[in-house]
Amino acid sequence: MATSTSTSMSSMSTSMTMNMVFTNTHTTPLFSTQWTPTTSGSYAGTCVFLIILAILARVLVAFKALMERHWLDAHLNRRYVAVAGKSPEAGRIDTDPEAKVASLVTAQGVEEKVRVVRTVTHAPLPWRFSVDLPRALIFLVITGVSYLLMLAVMTMNVGYFCSVLTGAFLGELAVGRFIQWNEHGH
Structure with missing residues (x-):
């Protein structure tokens, strides 16, 4: 019994060895x-x-x-639209040189001045x-x-x-x- 086990173990170990040289x-x-x-x-x-x-x-x-x-x-280019005078961000948007002036047609059909701002963040x-x-x-x-x-x-x-x-x-x-x-x- 011991001989057959050692023989099968040695044949298994020789078949599972890897080449160690190219x-x-x-x-x-x-x-x-x-x-x-x-x-x-x-x-x-x-x-x-x-x-x-x-x-x-x-x-x-x-x-x-x-x-x-x-x-x-x-x-970063997600557009955040703020109506001038209606948001606390309006002051910051007016002074932001990166903001672009655009116009928006509302549901009532009234055209209002808005700014589209590019967000800059380093958060994930x-x-x-x-x-x-x-x-x-x-x-x-x-x-x-x-x-x-x-x-x-x-x-x-x-x-x-x-x-x-x-x-x-x-x-x-x-x-x-x-x-x-x-x-x-x-």
């Missing part, structure tokens, strides 16, 4: 045993797939940065379903693609590793200017 075999499985290149052409195709996946990862981060800017601009944006759901979905896709790239690198296949680095470089070269890091480096 290899250059062209038959390294990627993501599952079903995706095991058998020829040099299928290995090259797998490497091209990883390059495209790494480029996609950078494009998704750039897309999220653009959307964050769009959502912030939409929040309020939770909005139309913003926070897409933000979370974009982040989910970015995380999934990043983990797939991590798994490819963890195979310790030098071709896969270089493919991920090449894709990251090309992606950053193409869309890196759209990604602006904030003061915290995120």
